[in-house]
Amino acid sequence: MSTASPFDNMQPSDALTVVAFWLGALLPLAYLPVILTGLNSTTRLGLFLALLSLHVVALVVGHEYPRTRQRAAP
Numbered sequence: 001m002s003t004a005s006p007f008d009n010m011q012p013s014d015a016l017t018v019v020a021f022w023l024g025a026l027l028p029l030a031y032l033p034v035i036l037t038g039l040n041s042t043t044r045l046g047l048f049l050a051l052l053s054l055h056v057v058a059l060v061v062g063h064e065y066p067r068t069r070q071r072a073a074p
Helices: 012-026 028-037 042-062 065-072
Strands: none
Touching: 012 028, 012 042, 012 065, 028 042
């Protein structure tokens, strides 16, 4: 019985790619409460723009996730 995990061979950059991929996939869920409560103040508009910027960064960093996943597998 092998106790090796697929994460044993993962590099730190691979872990960052995985986190960025899932953040990019799930971050749009955070838009809903912000949009539904309205963008009628500079604070909410700033929050929305910050979420949007973070989403773009996460998509750029996490776009190689499938290739990272294949490379990390034994």
